[in-house]
Amino acid sequence: MSLPPDGEAAPTGDLGWGAVAPVGLYLHIPFCxxxxxxxxxxxxxxxxxxxxxxxxxxxxxxxxQELDLRADALDRHWGPPGTAARPLLDTVYLGGGTPSLLPTNSIARLLALVRSRFGVADGAEVTLEVNPGADERGDAGAIRAAGVTRLSIGAQSLDPKELRTLGRRHSPDDVAETVRAARASGLASVSLDLLYDIPGATLESWAATLDTALALVPDHLSLYALTLDDPDAEGITGPGGDHLPVSAGARRWRDQARRGQDDDRAAAMYELADRRLAAAGFAWYEISNWARPGHRSRHNLAYWEGRAWEAAGPGAHAFDGRTRRWNAARLDGYIAALTPSDGSAPRLPPGLQEPVTASGREAESAILALRTSMGLPPSALDRPALGPTLTWALEAGLLEPTRDDRLVLTLAGRLLSNEVFVRLV
Ligand code: SF4
Incomplete structure (x- = not known):
């Protein structure tokens, strides 16, 4: 990690040598x-x-302002968008936070700016994350008219008690209404996010949530185990860090919630979901993601395929093929740098960057590929840095060769993927 000499977070805007132009753009909208x-x-x-x-x-x-400054840097390095060196964006992703809290005319203006400064390909995937509450989900018709093609809905559970446990503001009916409105507006793709291993959940309540979700006929499902990390202990909440400190109340909630989690129950929930989703026509394509044909998240696939993407907003991460860069998480510093109150010129926001070494890149690419149903080619077994672990995983039944000649995690391998990944780094 490259820290500036005084330990303060510094603006990050250089493009590393050997970098490639981005094919995706992530915008972080921090409001909830x-x-x-x-x-x-x-x-x-x-x-x-x-x-x-x-x-x-x-x-x-x-x-x-940040979008303009980032686009200026790309213009200087690669020339205008729409050339061989600088392709038009294939994906734009507005994540958060709750991007649907933005007024729709702001979403439309931001996307117009992205189109004019970065170039967006015909047929690009433009995702907006939405919370389902009636006062949070926005107007699906206006969102579509602004240029959004895909909604990712933060349902998390379809059990009222579990939603209360999680501190969520919406009801299962709100999720159904958000999907209905998205369909009525003609949005091309609808995804639901769900959490499992919620304290107090049972295999039965999880099965009911899955059935209710499938009855809404989404195109894509992301299923995440509830993780209760401690970003303060991980040292990522400092001045240049990409996380914010955890409040005392949230810390107490997590301490209590951890006591209601169970690894075996979580594994059983994952297996149940994989079976039910397969029976309903969804194929898994990444450890936490399942889709109907034609509805994989192209934006997230670009991350897993190691492609380059640009990013803006507090805490947002970018990758240019050579260097990871991220903006610091704090909103005050972000706004102060980009819209200075003393009339000085806007500056890129504080943040940090980290070059990716060749050996780190090999391990990281292998891990990202193994997360997906594409897996790795058998030739990966001959790579000195990968071969011993891949051989061990094959012998342990965590990895298997497929008919189309790839090495892909088995269901057991997906459940124990971290055991494989720690051996690769
Ligand atoms: S989980 Fe809650 S706080 Fe976090 S982004 Fe979603 S709605 Fe906001």
Whole structure:
């Protein structure tokens, strides 16, 4: 990690040598109506997100400035968008936070700016993350008219009690209404996010959530085990860190919630989901993701395929094929750098960057590929850095050769993927 000499976070805008131009763009929108106690995303909530003192308009001005500065850097390095050296973007992803809290005209303006400065290919996938609450989900028709093609809906559970446990504000009916409105608006693809291993959940409640989700006929499902990490202990909440400190209340909630989790139950939930989703016509294509044909997330696939992407917004990560760069998480520093109150020129926000070494890249590429149903070619067995672990995983039944000549994690391998991955780094 390259820290500037004084230990302060520094603006990061250089393109590393050997870099390639991005094919995707991630925009981080940090606002949520309230802060769920398990959430480690970069989020500001409460008065900053809603009401007379909200900071959404100041943030959008800052984000527009960052997009211009990042586009300027790409123009200088690669020339204008739409050339062999600088392809038009294939994907744009507005994640958060709750991007659907942005006024629709702000979403439309941001996407127009992205189109004019970065270039967006015909048929590009443009995803917006949405929370299902009636006062959070926005107007699906206007969202589609702004240029969004895909909604990713943060359902998390379809059990009212579990939603209360998680501190969520919406009901299962809100999820159904959000899907209905998305379909009525003609949005091309609808994804639901669900969490398993929620304290108090049972295999039966999880089966009921899956059945209710499938009855809504989504195109894509992301299923994540509830993880209760401690970003403060991991040292990633400092001035240049990409996370915000955990509040005392959230820390207490997590300590209590951990006691209600169970690894065996989590594994049984994953196996049950894999069976039910396969029976309903969904294919797994990444450890946590299943899709109907034609509905894989192209944006996330670009991450797993190690392609380059640009990013803007607090805590957002970018990768140019050679270097990882991220903006610091704090909104104050972000807005102050990009829209200085003293009339000085906008500066890129504080953040850090980290070059990826050749050996690190080999291990990381293998891990990302193994996360997916594409896996690795058998020739990976001949690579000195990979072969011993892959051979061990084959013998342990965690990896298998497929009919189309790839090495792919088995179901047991997906459940124990971290055992494989730690041996590769
Ligand atoms: S709504 Fe989503 S992003 Fe916002 S705090 Fe809850 S989990 Fe985090």
């Amino acid at each position: 109506v309230s802060h769920c106690p398990y959430c480690d995303f970069v989020v500001v909530a409460g008065r900053e997100a809603r009401g007379p003192a909200n900071r959404i308009a100041s943030f959008v001005r800052a984000l527009e």
